[in-house]
Amino acid sequence: MSLDYVKFSNGFERFMPKEYRDMVEHGPFGKKVTVSQMGSFKEALEEHPMCAGCAMTLFIRLAIIAFPNPEDTITVGTAGCGRLAISQAAIPFVYGNYGDQNGVASGLSRGLRLRFGDKPKDVVVMAGDGGTADIGFQQVLHSWFRKERFTTIMLDNEVYGNTGGQESGMTNRGAVLKMAPLGKKFEKMDMLQMAKVAGCAYVATVVPNNPRRVESVIKKAVLIAREVGSTYIQAYTSCNIEYAIPTDKVMEDAKTVENDRYQFTEYVSEEAKQYLAERYGYKEFLPKPAAAIPNKA
Amino acid sequence: MYLVANVNVEICASKSCKLCTQYCPEANTIQYSEEMGKEQGFKYGSAYIAVDRCKGCALCVWVCDSLAKNNAIKMTMIDQLPKAALTDNITYGDKSTTAVLASPMVG
Structure with missing residues (x-):
């Protein structure tokens, strides 16, 4: 949990594989890397066994680059496709049992605060739609109601892709899948509204065909x-x-779906707006000066 | 034999949009080199593919053709590549700045 965990042990430098040497010398740790620099630094994510052309992998890749402090971050995941890639990054990964990823992250985030005090240690949960909205639903909602301080990211592929195509709570109504031949009979769950009701300070939808937006949302x-x-x-x-x-x-x-049902939406609570503006200088959340507000009269 | 992406340096080095590096689902696969284009007399650097990591999904081809409209990337049989950029040949142009935000907490 510090920059020390990516360095060579004395005398072992020349025995380390190329990938490790690149990570130490050109990795993102201790630097501020952005999406626009991609291709010129060694990424924390390494080769992974996910399918060719998978949009989930692209999202995970962008997410890992977007972490504000990758050296102070722990990712938590659960069963599903996503964990195949998330676990291949040079960032500690905790594999929860199916559905308990938000419970694990709650304890982890509280423990890190006890151990490290004011020093920020980020916990990020990345789980699929099944892990978040179906099997882990109870623990996800409870962690939100308890206002646990960590990020939950749902990788919504609208199907149980890892097990052959069963319908999930996030599948669209009427979708016919390999293991749901009659089509889904219920509506897609509205997790965004649920997150707002449960008191999340920040709720956003995003599609990976806009890398810079993914970066800013995750940051x-x-x-x-x-x-x-x-x-x-x-x-x-x-x-x-x-x-x-x-x-x-x-x-x-992704573009079609973005225009159809996944338009970019962002909800930021008033407290979070003030925090971002004061602590990190997000100008768009600063209160507008009186002169900028048009006079209605 | 299998297909991998191949970047046309002439077109890429004259446009240098870097979009493909942001859309590849594989990490560290589409790299960007400042020298690759400039040493051939072009204005910018060029993207290139680490072919031993490429899974051949052709997503970058769509990005280059439809999004950037440069048509610089084509899928090519691996044995027909003139020079394969293997993982061992990758060099990183380290230009990132040092972060300061690690713990901005006060008091």
């Missing part, structure tokens, strides 16, 4: 979770296998 969510309260990001990350999207059309599909 804000992690920073707010340090002090203000729970934050929730819902990301559309299509499953090109279960929904039979050709790999080169994945971003085209």
Whole structure:
């Protein structure tokens, strides 16, 4: 949990694999890297076994670059596709049992605060739609009601992609899948409203076809979770296998879905706005000067 | 044999939009080199592919053709590449700035 964990032990430098040497010499730790610098530094994420052209992987890759302090971050995940990539990053990863990722993260985030006091240590939960909205639903909601200070990110591919295509709570009504041949009979769950009702300080939807927006949303969510309260990001990350999207059309599909049902929405609580503006200088959340407010009379 | 992405340095070095580096689902696969284009006399650097990491999804081809409208990336059989950029050949142009925000807490 400090910069010390990515360095060579004395005398072992020349025995380390190329990937490790690159991580120490050109990695993102202790630096401020952005999405626009991608391709010129070594990323914390390494090779992973996820399918070719998977939009979820792209989102995870962008998310890991967007962490404000990767060396002070712990990711928590659960069963599902996402954990295959998240666990391959040079960032500590805790694998919760199915559905208890938000419970694990609650304890972890409280423990880190006890151990490190004021020094910010970020806990980020990244789980699929099944892990968040179905199996982990009870623990997710309770962590929000308790205002636990960590970020929950839902990787919403609208299907149980890892187990062959069963419908999940986040699947759209009428969607016919390999293991749901009659089509889903119920509406997609509205997790965004639920997050707002449960008292999350920051709620946003995002689609990975806009990398810079993904970056800014994740930065804000992690920073707010340090002090203000729970934050929730819902990301559309299509499953090109279960929904039979050709790999080169994945971003085209993301664009269509963004225009259709995944428009960018962002909810920031008043307390979080003030915190971001005062502590981190987010100018868009500063109260407008009196002269800028148009006079209605 | 299998297909991997291949960047046309001439087109890429004259545009240098860097969009493909932001859209590849594989980490550390599409790299950007300042020298690769400039040493051939072009204005900017160029993107290049670490072919041993490329899974051949062709997402970058769509990004280059439809989003950037540069048509610089084509899928090519791996044995027909003139020079494969293997992981061992990757160099990182480290230009990132030192972060200061680690613990902005006061008191």
